[in-house]
């Protein structure tokens with residue numbers, strides 16, 4: 001289910017028109033869309049993403065990237081937060097509407113090392129790829145720590161058996177009161193393999209914890225993208241190296257990176 | 267009815283059709299091969315190539331504007347050596363003409379890369395980028411000063427027999443001056459336009475979105491500026507002019523052709539719709555068929 005693409009060739013991407021199967025609200029300002037394959041089934045890995053063409057091109061102009069939150073024989077899904085014009089279009093989509101998607105793109109999460117315990121940490125819409133990863137890793141008994149400001153911002157999802165979920169809210173209206181980092185302090189992370197997606201400060205905190213614990217950590221970054229296929233060099237992220245001036249493309253080498261390979265002191 | 271001739275001739279060499287992909291938007295050709303038939307393109311203009319590898323500018327490098335895109339890539343490219351060892355083997359398998367976009371900080375940078383391109387079999391011709399607004403020494407000083415441009419083009423002309431296209435900057439008062447300077451110094455064709463200097467401000471952080479401050483604007487927003495630049499340049503010179511900037515539809519490309527362009531390039535739009543160049547090509551063909559044109563040059567001279 002999870003291919004280790006961090007050291008292999010990518011499967012080629014395709015561009016297709018798919019029909020919306022469902023579009024449901026899962027939290028305030030946040031929805032989940034499912035799209036049918038319409039004869040073009042592919043097998044994206046958790047952490048990989050697709051891009052959607054804007055319906056009213058050229059306003060907005062560019063495709064918008066979304067990480068897969070599910071993919072099975074009936075279709076695929078992603079979770080979106082309403083932010084600007086691109087995501088506002090998504091909220092309008094109804095079952096039967098058509099959408100132009102391009103995927104699978106990028107390099108996803110690698111499988112965990114043997115004998116390590118996957119700990120998955122999601123903030124905001126980072127929940128999409130983390131949900132897909134948790135489902136793929138359910139045999140490993142992953143722990144998912146998911147954070148939001150308040151209860152009605154926490155996405156309502158059907159987690160499969162085998163996945164342990166630790167919701168946190170900053171105002172204490174659901175789950176643990178505090179941030180995901182507060183929750184991690186109460187957790188045994190000595191054998192953890194960390195996987196995280198969400199706001200940059202949260203991912204940086206997880207990266208630092210992983211360094212302290214000397215455990216592996218995979219982060220999925222969000223960078224504005226133009227082509228999504230490695231052609232324009234627009235989605236560069238700073239890599240950690242001695243010269244301090246090398247970059248990786250979030251759309252090709254990423255969006256998932258070994259956190260130790262990125263430069264964090266921005 | 268006679269066969270429509272879509273070929274374009276530059277310095278005695280032909281391109282199979284008038285629609286290519288703009289430099290910097292299509293990598294070195296292979297990135298888009300899963301998505302479109304790249305061999306059906308009239309030309310592939312590569313990302314800028316400089317003698318040394320360039321990592322590019324500090325991110326973020328992109329900002330979307332109303333029907334436009336500001337980029338500040340900073341000529342990120344693998345450099346001449348890696349181009350020859352890693353990209354050329356891939357380019358060898360592409361049958362569409364490959365036009366290498368050449369950039370540099372100094373005249374000798376341009377000469378070094380052009381010398382290598384003259385010897386490099388899969389390369390059809392070069393496009394001199396004297397118009398990049400995104401680096402301190404990205405050639406825009408050449409592109410905005412007709413005397414400097416003339417000297418550079420004359421020097422490069424000495425080392426290259428392959429078609430030499432000069433890509434002009436729109437960031438000038440009158441584009442016909444650099445256009446004439448490039449022609450007089452020996453350029454075989456011109457392409458207009460590169461991106462326009464532009465800025466987007468993040469009102470929450472109270473800073474420009476792009477660390478360098480300004481970047482280059484492309485996309486549908488610049489179409490009318492590009493058409494005007496082509497019209498002025500084509501009036502000023504006898505060599506072919508290639509139109510680029512903001513093309514999303516066949517109608518946009520036809521505006522360029524009617525304004526005097528012999529060929530076009532599509533850039534930003536293919537990020538959103540990778541099939542744009544081929545859709546534009548079939549639209550041009552259809553228009554010519556319906557309106558009774560048999561060659562691109564018949565589209566010129568209406569105004």
Ligand SMILES: Cc1cc2nc3c(=O)[nH]c(=O)nc-3n(C[C@H](O)[C@H](O)[C@H](O)COP(=O)(O)OP(=O)(O)OC[C@H]3O[C@@H](n4cnc5c(N)ncnc54)[C@H](O)[C@@H]3O)c2cc1C
Pocket residue numbers: 049060062063064065066067068078079080081082083084085086087088125126128129221222223224225226250255
């Ligand atoms: C690999 C990847 C995976 C992503 N996965 C998800 C996901 O699963 N769920 C989700 O809700 N969001 C995800 N995003 C972010 C999502 O793409 C943006 O929220 C969306 O593009 C915003 O578009 P907009 O028009 O609604 O808002 P805008 O007003 O255009 O932008 C709102 C914010 O999104 C950023 N943004 C705009 N365009 C892009 C772009 N092309 N690429 C990246 N960021 C952009 C802007 O910088 C701004 O901060 C992902 C981004 C990347 C790069």
Ligand SMILES: Cc1cc2nc3c(=O)[nH]c(=O)nc-3n(C[C@H](O)[C@H](O)[C@H](O)COP(=O)(O)O)c2cc1C
Pocket residue numbers: 226232234288289290291313314335337339341367395398433459460461483484485486488510511512513531532533534535
């Ligand atoms: C991301 C990006 C990178 C670019 N890189 C180059 C480059 O390396 N050399 C060059 O001559 N032009 C470069 N350009 C300019 C384009 O080739 C083209 O002139 C411009 O974008 C206008 O066309 P468009 O509106 O169709 O994109 C770049 C444009 C974009 C958007």
Ligand code: FES
Pocket residue numbers: 224225226227228229230231232233234235236249250251252
């Ligand atoms: S978005 Fe173009 S290289 Fe990543």
